[in-house]
């Protein structure tokens with residue numbers, strides 16, 4: 001039994017063909033191998049197998065009606081796309097393949113898939129003549145030209161309608177192996193990555209807080225890249241409006257203390273800990289439960305330090321024989337490299353990614369960044385570009401340590 005599927009979120013999109021009944025076996029086996037499965041069905045699929053059957057087998061409500069307000073409330077129309085780490089279309093009928101290729105979103109399967117950016121496995125099943133049809137073949141070729149689209153089958157043999165030829169849904173072990181393969185894609189496969197991102201927000205009273213302009217984009221770019229390299233990624237994220245990458249687990253927090261608690265419960269089980277959050281350095285010593293009324297007098301607020309999440313985590317794991325690789329970020333306005341070296345030593349890190357937030361096109365709330373990576377051996381490597389480009393270069397550097 002492969003443990004590649006353990007804990008993976010897999011969306012199974014069921015098309016309307018006679019092989020739809022086999023999607024139930026697929027769902028059951030994926031779950032047996034540890035995956036968490038949600039099902040979306042086309043209208044045609046529901047003619048062959050009921051949503052209730054798929055609900056029982058998947059252990060979760062089934063998405064059938066994107067225009068049903070009740071389902072939209074329950075799923076949010078993009079929920080499945082955000083939740084899923086991978087999408088398996090089984091059976092992928094000729095019609096469903098055509099609609100996917102055309103970029104349509106006119107049922108529960110295609111709307112979800114249209115919003116999904118991760119790996120997709122097509123498991124075609126249809127009559128041989130439909131499979132051989134030039135248009136079907138052209139659609140399949142076009143989809144498979146996109147690297148994140150893969151295909152398994154169709155198998156050759158006797159078909160439900162009496163024909164013999166290509167068009168059978170692949171056998172269950174082949175479907176499972178091809179699904180698992182979607183996750184075997186990079187140097188971080190089987191590795192866990194924990195990332196802090198965004199600002200923290202420290203309340204002073206119910207309507208006021210201390211925070212900073214971090215958007216969380218750099219940390220989320222680090223998360224998306226780690227995911228693309230195959231890692232299982234968890235982000236402990238402060239208040240952030242940034243787009244959340246697919247296939248990444250996000251734990252929302254508000255304060256530094258909450259961030260610390262979420263990190264400490266995970267850091268010993270992770271292979272890489274990347275602290276990119278702009279943790280607020282201070283919090284109010286006491287938080288007023290009622291709104292503080294303003295007067296004309298100067299107001300004094302006593303601020304106390306928040307915990308240093310990275311330092312606390314680093315101290316906890318440092319003597320562990322299998323400690324995670326520890327990466328910090330440093331945002332500076334001057335003496336960038338000297339401060340980066342100081343942080344590396346003080347927090348016992350493997351790498352510090354330093355950026356000069358006063359430079360144009362770097363730092364908070366912009367989509368580009370320019371950084372210098374300082375490693376424990378003293379070496380320095382520069383990287384610049386979009387936050388995604390920089391994230392890729394930072395992971396390259398981390399992997400070379």
Ligand code: CTP
Nearest residue numbers: 275276277279306307308309310328329330331
């Ligand atoms: N960090 C953290 N918890 C804090 C403060 C910082 O985890 N309370 C992490 C950040 O995520 C980042 C690194 O530590 O990875 C930044 O180090 P820090 O010493 O906070 O940098 P500055 O605040 O810039 O330091 P200083 O004010 O001393 O210049």
